[in-house]
Amino acid sequence: MSIRLVIADDQALVRGALAALLGLEPDIEVVAELGDGTGVAAAVVEHSADVAMLDVEMPGLDGISAAAAVRRAAPSCSVLMVTTFGRPGYLKRAMLAGASGFVVKDTPARQLAEAVRKVHQGLRVVDPALAAESLTAGDSPLTDREAEVLKAASDGGTVANIAKAAMLSEGTVRNYLSAAMAKTGGRTRAEAVRIAQDNGWLL
Amino acid sequence: MSIRLVIADDQALVRGALAALLGLEPDIEVVAELGDGTGVAAAVVEHSADVAMLDVEMPGLDGISAAAAVRRAAPSCSVLMVTTFGRPGYLKRAMLAGASGFVVKDTPARQLAEAVRKVHQGLRVVDPALAAESLTAGDSPLTDREAEVLKAASDGGTVANIAKAAMLSEGTVRNYLSAAMAKTGGRTRAEAVRIAQDNGWLL
DNA sequence: CACCGGTCATGACATTTGTCATCCCGCATT
């Protein structure tokens, strides 16, 4: 019996190519393709899928949240995360959300079908390079509010704007940004944002 | 006789899927796959390719420069740009560099092969939505140095660092950043960076 | 030639950031 697969990726080209490629495998059947994360859990249930392949970066519901939703709605369905950027923080968060596998889009295409089969068998699949990086990188040092403020700062607004958006006093915002800069090692707010993003500490 | 195609994209997964997908077409033959832009022109010449499909964002040589290199080395080879982000500025720059087509990765997979055929016939293929956006967005208002300094600022360094990197005085850097902020409409340097990037004015 | 725009630079200035010390509160651990 073939593996029933749901694919979610916001880039139609990638999604289509992936579906075509994996659909060629005799033991894999692509039962649904989604362009965002919102409908994934429902689609998994509707088609009684065995494996869900999710991109981390998606409009609507992000891949991590979507993974959690899938696990809640259909515990028998394994989740394989596929991502463009090898952000160490994503790996850990995806695992905590119940994902069984995590591969970057740099993976040779042939290994993909194999990864799908492995997670379906209940095995865990993790990109080795990324796993190593994840260990050295460690957890996010940021508290929830620090991450929140830093994320609010990520599109370049002023302290006043961030304060308004986060319902905080300007001084408090500066304190959080200062703390975030100290913890990330960045010298400016913008640098801190970049570092945190590269490590997958925001979202 | 089949169309000889060279594919360059930094994501192995995408590249492989694209190659597999297009290779299935009876009239298309994928003769080379590259992971960066540096070897594209050489590969085109070596395999006497008819069409080169290039990603804009690539390590090493970016897609725009690679397109120009291909046109120089092999004027008979058409270039089709494929990009993740629909940055209006990219479109214009790609066209100026000699590209015949420009599609985003949101394009339905089936239209891709058709796009390859069209550029091979000498036709131009442009994503309609992007073309419209490109018209309203207009050209980059930034001068070369302004863009250069803004780009140097894009990873969050201080004025002092940017000045050192660009071999300019700190005051000059501040002037350029100020001008860039005025032209982009951003209130802070970080916002100006974001706006310029979204419009494809950097690179 | 005179003019303009882009490049590079100074200096002065107002504003915004970043840093720090110091509070208060609530909550969990001990």
Place this chain on the structure above:
DNA sequence: AATGCGGGATGACAAATGTCATGACCGGTG
């Protein structure tokens, strides 16, 4: 009850940033 930690806030101060006027040089263009 005491301690520690995170959230939230204030105020003061130093450093960085953004703004503006001004001037010089150069290359193209009317």
